[in-house]
Amino acid sequence: KRNDFIVDGYHISGPQGSNDFALPTSVGGPDDYFSALNMPREFEYQKPEGAASEMRIPIDNFDHMTWYENNYDCGHFFAGANKPWVKDVWNSGLNSTPWSEELKQAFTRVRAINISENEKHNNDQWLDSITLKSYYENVLGMPPKVTSFYDPIMASIIGFGCDALSAYWGKYFEMPGFLNTDQIDAPHLQSFPGGNTGIARHFIKKLIPNSIKGNTFEDILFNPVDFSQLDREVNPIRMRLNSTAVNVQHVGKGSDQEGVQVIYNNKNKLYRIKSKTAVMASGGWVNRRILKDLPGRYHEAYNKINHSPVLVANVALTNWRFLERLGISAAFWTEGIGFTCNIRRPMIVGNRSQPLNPDKPIVMTFYIPIIKPGLQAREQGALCRAELLTKSFNDYEREIREQMTLMFSSGGFDPTNDIAGIILNRWGHAYVNPGLGFVHGLNGSTPPSDILRKPYGRIAIGHSELRGHQYWNGAAGEGRRAAESLLDKFF
Ligand SMILES: Cc1cc2nc3c(=O)[nH]c(=O)nc-3n(C[C@H](O)[C@H](O)[C@H](O)COP(=O)(O)OP(=O)(O)OC[C@H]3O[C@@H](n4cnc5c(N)ncnc54)[C@H](O)[C@@H]3O)c2cc1C
Structure with missing residues (x-):
């Protein structure tokens, strides 16, 4: 379900959770739902306008997190520092961070490692038998601050931090320590307006053609779903809501x-x-x-599988002049609620696109993992889920507004005028957590x-949880x- 807002007459949307897609290879195999559903494979994205015309803005909400950070205008925020915003942090900006020399060197070293050059480490079965934390700290000799920096990135894609995942998933996701960040060349992840609801809509259209009027990509994405069509006796396939x-x-x-x-x-x-x-x-x-x-034995297998929560917050902004003034489209921080947020270039569908002009509304998305590193995965899941499900909307809203004010007020951000609305998506069992032996057994x-x-x-x-990494x-x-x-x- 899209998170839709109407702000100053503009329809803008953000992902409820599931957000981006990588095009499956066009072979008609089981994973290739793009071919099965006859979905397009080429997409265009809106270009930034006005004062932001030169800005580099991601097209989804994950790619900027580490893999393609250098391709976008990303800023790291260091609360209390003389110059709290540092851009181009892994290259020209590194010496402007308040990080210790040891930590700077560790980041430089871990980002340059290519595991394929190390036969001993490049062993999936072995990687699946140790935690990612142990790989970073005991095998590579990284300080714990490197691990805790990567904790929320891992947790936002696979649920928990490095202590509760096997190191295999670091390799799977081409994290620093596994593939030299400069050598990453995976295709960019893409995102429909409002995220993967676009895929769900194609599924339902294929199974029950009368459920959505029209046949074009634009029709399927934007026409209303006719719920009365889903459970009719004449349908060869029926869906009961x-x-x-x-x-x-x-x-x-x-x-x-x-x-x-x-x-x-x-x-x-x-x-x-x-x-x-x-x-x-x-x-x-x-x-x-x-x-x-x-x-x-199925119960025993399920007992080895844990699940973790994630909060996805979409903040509708009346304008994003404060980002344009700060020169950033994505932010990272290490203290406070969440760890990153960004705006994205909307996909152009038919002749429609949401605006991408700093004077006009946009959705800013926060992926907010909730983790308690050090506890057993099962315990972390239960505690963090309880926190996610019991905390009031007001408390989350206040924390998000305070975080944004702390970071963005130097760019002129004013929560009263700039925030038009907030939608929280509370995913109690967001992701399966593939702990030790999930892929290769122990x-x-x-x-x-x-x-x-x-x-x-x-x-x-x-x-999808049977894959360890849940995706479409x-x-x-x-x-x-x-x-x-x-x-x-x-x-
Ligand atoms: C926060 C978040 C972000 C994500 N980001 C991405 C992403 O960017 N890209 C990507 O490809 N994937 C992403 N995913 C994963 C993606 O959402 C799933 O892989 C996708 O939804 C397909 O999963 P599925 O069909 O296996 O199961 P689900 O989507 O979990 O569907 C299971 C269905 O079963 C129904 N159900 C459950 N219990 C019952 C019951 N007792 N009776 C009847 N019905 C029941 C549920 O309501 C649900 O409709 C994300 C997931 C989350 C939570």
Whole structure:
């Protein structure tokens, strides 16, 4: 769902959470939902106008975090320093930071490492058996401040910080310490207006064509969803909203059993349906509770999987002259709520685009991981989730306004006039946290995701969390794999 605002007559939007996409290779494989849904592969983005015409602004909310930071106007904020803003921090700006000499040298060293030049370290199985924190500090000899600098970056993409992830994920995400930052050449991540709701809309259009009027990319992105079309008897595929499955299990006897019974709640009434098979596309924190005949080894596998929360805050601004004056489109900081925020260049769809002019409204997005490094992952998840779900909107709003005022008032930021609205998206189980052995297993054991991928009876599990890194390619791929495993056997 997009976070939509109307500010001074302009429709502007931000991502609710899931935000960017990398184009899947066009091979028609399970992950290639772009081909399956006939989605376009080339996109244009609005250019900055007015006084900001020369500014370098990201097109999504992740690429600037470390990988392509040098491509954008990013500023690091050091509260209390004589010159609190430092730009081009990894090159000309490094000596303007208040960091110690030891820390500056450590950052320079870690950003230059290329693991492919070190056979001993470039071993996925070994990396999956140690924490990322241990890799940075014990293997590379980095000071803990390097680890804590990368904690929120990892947590914003995969849930927890370096203490609760295996080092394999540092390599997977091409973090400093694994690939020389200057050698990164992955394609830029892209983002629809309002994030990956654009993909969800293409899925629903493909499955139930009458659900969205029109056939162009623009129609599918912006026309309203006709919810009355989703659950019609004439549809070959039906989608029932507001229906929470509470009990899913096999019925009948024999190894192949007769079918699957699903009991679900809709407006406080329970309903029962019977199907030939079921794909569980929900996450483990749900499946382990509602799959009533889930075998013991699946429970054991789920017990090894943890989930963590993330808060995504979209702040609608009436203007962003303060950013233009400071010369930054993305900010980083190490104290206070969150750790980064940015504005992005809106995608041009048809002949529509949201404005990109410092005198006009825009959405500024904050990815705010909530972590408690040092605690066990399960404990961190529960504590941080409780914090996320119980803190009041007013408290979050105040913290965000204070953080912005501290950082941006030197550019003329005035919260009363410049903030038009704030939407908070509280993701209690945002991400699965792939701890030690998630990919390769520990001491010869089968990785939990491999156990969960095997259908049991007529039920198959197909959630994106099985990839460790949750993203849309993996969601499409795991869903298709689960469905096909049942089709082969029962249809
Ligand atoms: C904050 C955040 C940022 C992200 N950023 C990105 C990104 O930039 N790019 C990217 O590709 N991915 C991103 N992701 C991941 C992406 O959102 C998922 O991979 C994607 O949603 C597909 O996941 P899925 O289909 O496997 O499961 P989900 O999206 O979790 O869908 C599961 C569905 O099951 C439903 N459900 C759950 N329990 C029940 C029940 N008992 N009965 C009935 N229905 C139920 C849920 O309502 C939900 O609709 C992000 C995720 C989060 C949380």
